[in-house]
Amino acid sequence: MSVLMNKDSRVVIQGFGGAGQREAKTSIAYGTQVVAGVTPGRGGQTIEGVPIYNTVSEAVEKHQANVSLIFVPAPFAADAILEAERAGVPLIICITEGIPVLDMVKVKRVMKNSKSRLIGPNCPGVISVADRSRAGIMPVDVYLEGNVGVISRSGTLVYEAVDQLSRLGIGQSGSLGVGGDPIIGTTQREALELFEADPDTAAIVLIGEIGGTAEQEAAEYIKQMKKPVVVFIGGATAPPGRRMGHAGAIISGAAGTASAKQQALREAGATVVENPGDIGSTMQAVLKKHGLA
16 A cells, blocks of 8 residues: 555646656656646647646546646646646645745635645655655655655655665655645645555654644644654744745744644654754664564
8 A cells, every 4th residue: 555646646747847847757767657747838749758738637538647746837836736626636746835825725725625635835745665656856766665654844854854764774655745835735644644544654754844733733643643753843943933944934923833843742652853863763763662673
């Protein structure tokens, strides 16, 4: 079993420009089925061996695409998400950052009652290592097949955590980047639920950030989890009220601070590390403690 993506996943890339073409090549080389691209006005072309269509519905109809990966520029990205949802794509992954908040409010309203799942925006995407199925921007060479799932608001910290694990010989079942914008689709808690239900995942790394209360909500779920969770919260030195990296990483009240999140997660039973360089070694110790190494 895999989390969200597997060998049968068929990816359509919305916004098949430079970034879309680059990531299509990487995903195809990794083993992923990238079946179509969508760029309005360029339908009928073939780029990097991928057929291009004017609409998502065409790609779904002709190629049974069931994953959409979005690289559309921020002013038009919300419309791209909604187009994929209307086409019935089960999994929509939006890499674009900086989508206007009001646009995402509209998207959130639609997704609430939708059969589609949204990952992101402003995220690195999803990868299933055993199935070599990738929809995102993560570098594939740092991944090693194994049983640790990685969840993060930060793309860069996903790669750092995975690299640390792999260097220690600890493989990953996959990773999921929830995204760093103020309004996102799948939450950290929902991502934890996915990995908790995955029989191929034995333990989880959760990387959060300052701002909002998503980590506290995740902590409430961790209390009932059977799998061990190692957590790092980025932005501990950020001054209140200042954006640090992601648009969602703004401390506004005591609940958004790193210390408040760390306390809630420790009380929930998670193992919290304060230095990002200790993520891998801490997971190694946790796996040995639980007899999972």
